[in-house]
Every structure is written in structure tokens, then in C-alpha cells.
Amino acid sequence: MKPLSKIRTDVVGSLLRPKHLKNAYVQHEQGKISAEELRQIQDDAIRAAVCLQEKAGLDVLTDGEFRRLNFQDSFAASVSGFDPRRSELSFIEKLSREGKPLHRDPSTLEGGAAILRREPVSQKLRLVRNLPLEEFRFVSQVTGRPAKVSLIGPDRIVQRFDYQNSTSVYWSVDDFIADVVRIERQIVRSLIDAGCRYVQIDAPSYTAYVDAASLDEMRKRGEDPMKNMARSIHADNEILRLFDDTTFGIHLCRGNQRSMWHREGSYDAIAEMLFAGLRHDRLLLEYDSPRAGGFAPLRFVPKDKLVVLGLISTKVPELEKIDDLKRRIDEAAKYIPLDQLALSPQCGFASDAAGNLISEDDQKRKLEIVVETARQVWGTAG
Numbered sequence: 001m002k003p004l005s006k007i008r009t010d011v012v013g014s015l016l017r018p019k020h021l022k023n024a025y026v027q028h029e030q031g032k033i034s035a036e037e038l039r040q041i042q043d044d045a046i047r048a049a050v051c052l053q054e055k056a057g058l059d060v061l062t063d064g065e066f067r068r069l070n071f072q073d074s075f076a077a078s079v080s081g082f083d084p085r086r087s088e089l090s091f092i093e094k095l096s097r098e099g100k101p102l103h104r105d106p107s108t109l110e111g112g113a114a115i116l117r118r119e120p121v122s123q124k125l126r127l128v129r130n131l132p133l134e135e136f137r138f139v140s141q142v143t144g145r146p147a148k149v150s151l152i153g154p155d156r157i158v159q160r161f162d163y164q165n166s167t168s169v170y171w172s173v174d175d176f177i178a179d180v181v182r183i184e185r186q187i188v189r190s191l192i193d194a195g196c197r198y199v200q201i202d203a204p205s206y207t208a209y210v211d212a213a214s215l216d217e218m219r220k221r222g223e224d225p226m227k228n229m230a231r232s233i234h235a236d237n238e239i240l241r242l243f244d245d246t247t248f249g250i251h252l253c254r255g256n257q258r259s260m261w262h263r264e265g266s267y268d269a270i271a272e273m274l275f276a277g278l279r280h281d282r283l284l285l286e287y288d289s290p291r292a293g294g295f296a297p298l299r300f301v302p303k304d305k306l307v308v309l310g311l312i313s314t315k316v317p318e319l320e321k322i323d324d325l326k327r328r329i330d331e332a333a334k335y336i337p338l339d340q341l342a343l344s345p346q347c348g349f350a351s352d353a354a355g356n357l358i359s360e361d362d363q364k365r366k367l368e369i370v371v372e373t374a375r376q377v378w379g380t381a382g
Helices: 019-029 035-056 091-096 130-143 154-161 173-193 204-211 212-220 226-242 271-277 296-300 322-332 362-379
Strands: 149-152 198-202 247-252 282-286 307-312 339-347
Touching: 019 035, 035 130, 035 362, 130 149, 130 173, 149 173, 154 204, 154 226, 173 198, 173 226, 198 204, 198 226, 204 226, 204 247, 226 271, 226 296, 271 296, 271 322, 282 339, 307 322, 322 339, 322 362, 339 362
Parallel strands: 149 198, 198 247, 247 282, 282 307, 307 339
Antiparallel strands: none
């Protein structure tokens, strides 16, 4: 058995950036500090993030994604020819608006339909900087516990790709995906060679296949949503092919920018195809709100996979009660054996550098409650 496939606590990846790190990002953008000075500040912040996770008692930890401005930087900051980040607000602009959602319903935290600007490519994709490897090399030096690294999955990358205006570089979407998979396999191989034993794929776009607005957009473009999903499952599986000794997780998300969500819909319509089709060891599923639906779709999870229930919200400061979490785990166990379950926050705490609208103390307490709940349910956090 893979050593990390059955751990009972998990963390999705990103943590809240401390204020001094946010200020350093801005100073670097403004040319007031050098890249090396920024790196030193990031190093110190990562050490503190590691200490936070170790004290909480998590089985696996991350560097908080403190070298990224956005969770998608695992790919966007590592390749040439494709950079969807340039179509978004810069971090300075976000900070000048105090990191608050620009359009948000305060009663529901709804951020409206997800808006993914599609960008053409200027040249064939090429790995020019291996950011995930840089992240792992450092975090593995400052902790004795297992560390994992997250990579953005092919489906989200494809949904940011303007294939109609890129035919001079890639004749088809399939050609583009083949290069995405090739590069991500390079990154995974380098991580494994460096000692990483747990790689997480961030796959926020799978929830598009249960979200009415997203499905309508695909159909307007003349696309078949189920063919898109089948193609993405194949691409995700290709990334981990033959890496048999490494634990792979995949995280599904409904939007998590500055406490907003962008999609809704239960897993029912895609569960059988998705859960059985993916070859990942751990399925990290959001279950923090009624938008995710019930636990019945978990009956389609194969016996060789573990479901990490994302029951603890990273969007709101209110702390979940352990008894309530245990009741929800019991509900899930009606459809899948308790031994196939684990616990985590529903998503990262800061999918972009601005972060969700909670405090660092809220974050700390939520990580601690993950561990304590797991201890009470499974007898150990590991």
C-alpha cells in the first residue's frame, strides 16, 4: 500500500498569506525589493506555515503556496507560451481594493457564474521554470513530515485556452492537451525524483459538469460537455500513469476566491463516470454546504479509493462543531465504509494571494478541528 494513501487528515494546499508577505508581493511588483529579497521573505513565511501545520497535527502539509499569487501558477508560472494570469487583476489592484470581492451577495457568498477568460497561445508550450519542484525542495528541507504539492489539472487549463485563435500553434484541442500532459508528467517525475510521495491535482473545472450556467456556456460554444469530461478524465489519468509508488489526490472545487463560490450542483450526475473513471488514490471533495448535495453519490467510489470529506469551510470564520462533523461523517458512512473516509477543509484558505475573508486565528482553529475530529472518529490522525 502507498504510505500516504490512507492518512485521515489532509489540507488542500493554500494558506492565508501573512500581511508582511502580501506587502512584499506589492513591493516586488513595484520594483522596491529584489526577487531574492522576496524569496527570503517567502522562505520565512513558509517556515511559519510549516510550524502552524505541524502544531495542528496534520498528517501531511504544504508550503501554503506562498510562492504563488494564484493556485494556477503551478502551470502558468512554469511554462512559456501561455499565461492566463495576465488577463486578471494584478495583485496591486486587488490589494488596493482591500482584497474584497468585487461582486458578492453577502447573504450567500455567491460570486456569480465563473468567468474564465480564454487566452490564445503564442508558441508551443515549454517548461521553462519548475515552480512545484522549487516549492517541494524547500518545504521538504524545513519539515520532517510528509509534504505534498498541488498542480492545476488539464481541464482547468483547457477551459482557459482559446483554441479558435491558436490554430497556427495547435491544430486541435487534443494537440494542446497532449502537451499539457507531457509537461505535467515532467513536473511529477521531477517531484518524485526529489522525494515527493503525494501529488495533488487541483480540478476545479469538473464541477462545471453539474453547474447549469457552465453547461450552457459549453453548449453555446458547440461543445459536448460529457465528451469534454471524458477527455479530461483521460488526461488526468495520463499524468499519473506508471507512477505507481506515489499517492495521487484530486480536489474538486466550486470556486473559492476571496470567500466567493461560483458553481453549484451535486455530484450525482457525474459521480459514476468520474469517481470510477479517475485513477487517483484520494478524492478530495467539497461538502461544506448544501450546494454540494448529499452523500449518496459516494456509493460509486471504488473500494481502492479514499474520499477526503471537505466538511470544514475555509470561506467563513464560524468554527464547525466536532459533534456536527462526526454526524456528517456518519451520514457519509451510510454510502461508503468509514475506513474509506478522511477529513480536510473544503478548499484552500487562499486560492489567490488576497485570501479568503477569515483571520489567521480562524484558520488555525479550523486546522486543529480537522485533526481533533479525525482523532475522535478514527482513533488517530494518521
